[in-house]
Amino acid sequence: MISLRDLELDEGDYPLEALSLRVAGGEIYFLLNRPEQANDRLFRLLAGYVRPLRGEIQFDGRPPAIAGRGVPALFIDRVVDPVEFETEARLGDWLDFLCAGGGLDRRRVYETLLLCNFHDRHLRSRVRDLPPEVFKQIYLAVCLAPGHGNIVCNDFIRGAAKGFELKFNKLLLQEKARGRAVLCLGYDIFYASEIADRVGFVKNGRLLLEIGASDLKEMDIKDLYGRFLT
């Protein structure tokens, strides 16, 4: 379960005002918020890189932590530019390092990669030589590898091809079926209506509306977009 209680941030242009929500195990909650920098900041707050002014964050009753195995949730950030991950090593070497140094389960990494139709010839390439989509597959596989805890995802599939989006959705639904709580951040209301069980609308740092996915489908999405996300 993911629980946010009276979360406040008053710094910069992206404040938060008493944000409270709960995402139960086996549920996908989509928090719609604009602009994307506000989501980035909230994501870092949840990941423990930013300290809130007030309020509490809990993942299955544990506070956020950013130290390896102590991390209480899986965080999947948006990949703005894969070149930011260019280590000059081949992908296979990078994966070996992450598995050995970060204690990841290699089998789980490759299971996810297989599910994404990843071709092993890419393991001999460097990030700079890969299509962004392929790097996202690796990134996702590494993020999901610990195989425990809840999931927080920041606008990960934006700009991705439909095929990749479908594979990602499949993976999220698998994780949901395993009883994990999934909190997605983003501003794609159409995507939210496809994947989420519940959707929250945040405007100017305040959670203004929470509705179930079934209700969302009956509502005028364009109107909601105009009211909350512009």
Next chain:
Amino acid sequence: MRAFFRFEWRRIFREKKNLVSLGCILLLSIYFVLSGLNEYRQFQVEKGIFLRFEKEKVGHLISYSQYGGFGFRILFEASPLNLFFVNSGVLQDVQSNIDTFEAIKVESSFKGNKLFLRRGFFKDFAGVPFVFGSLLMLYLGHLALVSPAHLRFMMGRMSMKKYYFLTTAARLFWLNLYFAVLGLGLFLLVRLLGVEFSPSDRLHFLAYLLVLVLLLDFFYLLGQLTALLAGFRRIFFLWFFVVWFVCIFLLPEISRISVFSQSQVLESAEKVNLEKFRTLMSLEKQFRDYLKENPSTRLDQLRKMQKQFAVQFINSTYLVNTGLETRYLRDVERVITRHERQSLLFPTTYYQYLAGEVSGKGYQGYIDFMNYIMRLRSRFIRFYLNKRYGENDAAVESFVKGHENIFRSRSRLPGTAGSGILLMALYGAALCALGYWRLRRLVLEP
């Protein structure tokens, strides 16, 4: 930990541009070492000619007064280690002439403040890692932590402290190993090509390699810190170049200018020579006055008087002049000591100072050379006076025994070597700690 070492090995040595850079450093180093070796061999040949010439010269002299006028030359021979530092020393192709004149000559104008005027630039083994190695290390340091996005990604998998320190340690380990193997390999190559090194030479070369590695580590950590301070922004490359230029060119140049201005307080060497000449001339005047007052002195009495004046010269004028020269040398030594202490302040300046001393052609080599000249000169003057006034019309016998006219300058470590190494290590540790502090601020927002 092994995962870090394996991964960083692959990051560094499986990347083409790194391999090209490291290969260029290797080729340039081999080239400069072989060129140094060539110079060393050339010097040995010229030394043989020099020895033969000096030996033959004495045979052609008719009298000791001629011998006193011509004197003999002393050749400065640097330690064999100099072949690694042919352009890093202070002295270049120096020799001196010992005769009965009062001025001590060190040819190539390396005396007094002119000593601080000329420096070699980088075209030797010590210069290759200094210029190109430092640039490469700065570059590899800036690449180490990749980007803020990568750092945040890694933080989800391991602690920041572990990632930062183990990545730094692993990269430094491989790069240090590369440069250490490069230095030791070339040392071994030169050894196999027939150059003998004494145990102290070996030790000094190892100490030099330690300082080199610390200097390169300093640049690596500086590159890492600069990347962190600039927040990995694109304009960083400008900073990168500025930092490198300041460290490699500007600071050593400021240090050189500073020591040159410090040396301006030294009296001119010509003034010292003139003072010595005046002292000598006052004695000569006494002798002339005596002759004027006693114009009918007999030849045997005259010879007796000459001998008396020679004894008087040794016991007074010569001692005064030697005192003047020694005092002057001590003044030069004081400037050198201050320069040594000043060069300690920054790794690049200290590296240059140490390279000069290890080559045997540094400031300390100069002091040793001058002391040797003065000792030999003192013996020669006594020999000359004794032979000229004591053994009339005897055949000229060489003063030089064996290879006394070759001054072998030892490779040496500066007295501040321990503190220099410690300071360089502290610089590195401080940069590493600052980098970690900056990393925390960059990744963890308040």
